[in-house]
Amino acid sequence: MNALFTPQRMALTESDIERLVRSDNADDRAVATHKVCRLMERRALSESERAAAQDIVRMLAQDAAELVRRALAVTLRASDLLPHDVALKLAQDAVSVAAPVISHSPLFSDADLTEIVRSGGPARQIAVARRDSLSETVTSALAEVAVEEAVVIACANDNARFSESGMGRVLDRFGESEVVHSVLIHRASLPVSVSERLIHIVSGALREQLVAQHAISPETALEIATATQERATLDLADQTGRHRDPEALAKHLAANGRLNASLLLRALVRGHMSFFEHGLAELSGVPHARTWLMVHDAGALGLRAIYDRAGLPARLFPTFRIAVDAWRALTSEAGDMDSGRFQTLLIERFLTQAPYAPREDLIYLYERLDRRLSAQSPLPKAA
Numbered sequence: 104m105n106a107l108f109t110p111q112r113m114a115l116t117e118s119d120i121e122r123l124v125r126s127d128n129a130d131d132r133a134v135a136t137h138k139v140c141r142l143m144e145r146r147a148l149s150e151s152e153r154a155a156a157q158d159i160v161r162m163l164a165q166d167a168a169e170l171v172r173r174a175l176a177v178t179l180r181a182s183d184l185l186p187h188d189v190a191l192k193l194a195q196d197a198v199s200v201a202a203p204v205i206s207h208s209p210l211f212s213d214a215d216l217t218e219i220v221r222s223g224g225p226a227r228q229i230a231v232a233r234r235d236s237l238s239e240t241v242t243s244a245l246a247e248v249a250v251e252e253a254v255v256i257a258c259a260n261d262n263a264r265f266s267e268s269g270m271g272r273v274l275d276r277f278g279e280s281e282v283v284h285s286v287l288i289h290r291a292s293l294p295v296s297v298s299e300r301l302i303h304i305v306s307g308a309l310r311e312q313l314v315a316q317h318a319i320s321p322e323t324a325l326e327i328a329t330a331t332q333e334r335a336t337l338d339l340a341d342q343t344g345r346h347r348d349p350e351a352l353a354k355h356l357a358a359n360g361r362l363n364a365s366l367l368l369r370a371l372v373r374g375h376m377s378f379f380e381h382g383l384a385e386l387s388g389v390p391h392a393r394t395w396l397m398v399h400d401a402g403a404l405g406l407r408a409i410y411d412r413a414g415l416p417a418r419l420f421p422t423f424r425i426a427v428d429a430w431r432a433l434t435s436e437a438g439d440m441d442s443g444r445f446q447t448l449l450i451e452r453f454l455t456q457a458p459y460a461p462r463e464d465l466i467y468l469y470e471r472l473d474r475r476l477s478a479q480s481p482l483p484k485a486a
């Protein structure tokens with residue numbers, strides 16, 4: 104110890120060392136611990152000095168006084184000088200000792216943090232949630248078992264990465280919490296499926312924020328809120344150009360039993376070919392790349408084969424064939440046509456050729472056409 108802590112090298116006095124090693128007063132030892140750790144952290148240490156410093160850290164972690172261990176934890180909370188085994192030991196200490204290390208130490212692996220979340224109790228879960236960044240592995244553990252306060256803290260942090268399933272689990276557990284609703288809405292981005300679920304459950308004021316924050320049209324929010332769900336979902340599909348993820352929307356709807364012929368027909372006639380392709384892929388179990396080839400086969404056999412495999416009604420195939428042909432012809436003519444104009448012409452062309460589509464779908468499309476013709480500005484580009 105004397106070789107490491109010479110006055111010339113570390114500016115520690117004999118009194119500091121005496122207080123650190125021999126003092127019976129916990130306050131004195133805590134002050135000395137802070138000073139020793141701070142100086143070790145600030146100095147460039149050789150390999151042998153670093154090993155000696157870590158031996159001292161291990162000794163301090165054994166101190167009987169919580170105040171001393173807390174001084175150690177606070178001073179070295181973000182330091183790689185803290186040995187991994189000591190970091191794990193401190194994480195299991197009293198909360199006042201554990202929390203600074205859990206929240207800041209770079210030494211913990213995702214596996215370490217996941218174990219802390221699952222076995223450490225609420226205070227440690229909150230400490231994990233307060234870290235500057237979190238992987239999907241850790242947030243999934245928080246979503247699964249952590250207390251609401253920890254989940255809220257993590258959700259409020261855009262550097263905490265959540266998988267779609269993890270965020271869905273948050274809503275499964277805390278779907279009635281307005282605090283959870285609020286922090287999710289204010290995240291920088293949300294999966295389409297989560298946006299759709301939130302529209303169903305949030306209050307009016309929060310719905311307005313969701314609309315503003317995540318590019319969901321007020322019309323979409325209102326229609327979902329009033330249970331005209333297929334219409335609202337298609338308006339959400341209008342915005343998948345912003346989300347750039349029609350596959351995720353198709354998967355979500357299929358998983359919830361809402362991906363049906365009516366929805367696919369309406370989407371197709373509104374120009375959402377990519378969503379239509381992914382919808383067929385989900386219902387048929389055929390990969391999207393192969394589905395694309397079958398849909399865009401110049402003949403009728405490919406589309407018919409994937410349509411039948413998707414389990415869609417045979418009586419409606421001619422109607423879908425007309426819609427695909429209309430989309431293909433208009434696409435070849437469109438050039439630089441804006442998306443709003445494209446959608447209007449596609450609906451018009453379809454309606455002139457398919458008067459025998461289901462009545463409720465025709466009514467829907469006529470309403471959409473009327474709305475498009477009266478609109479003053481184009482919608483975002485169709486998928």
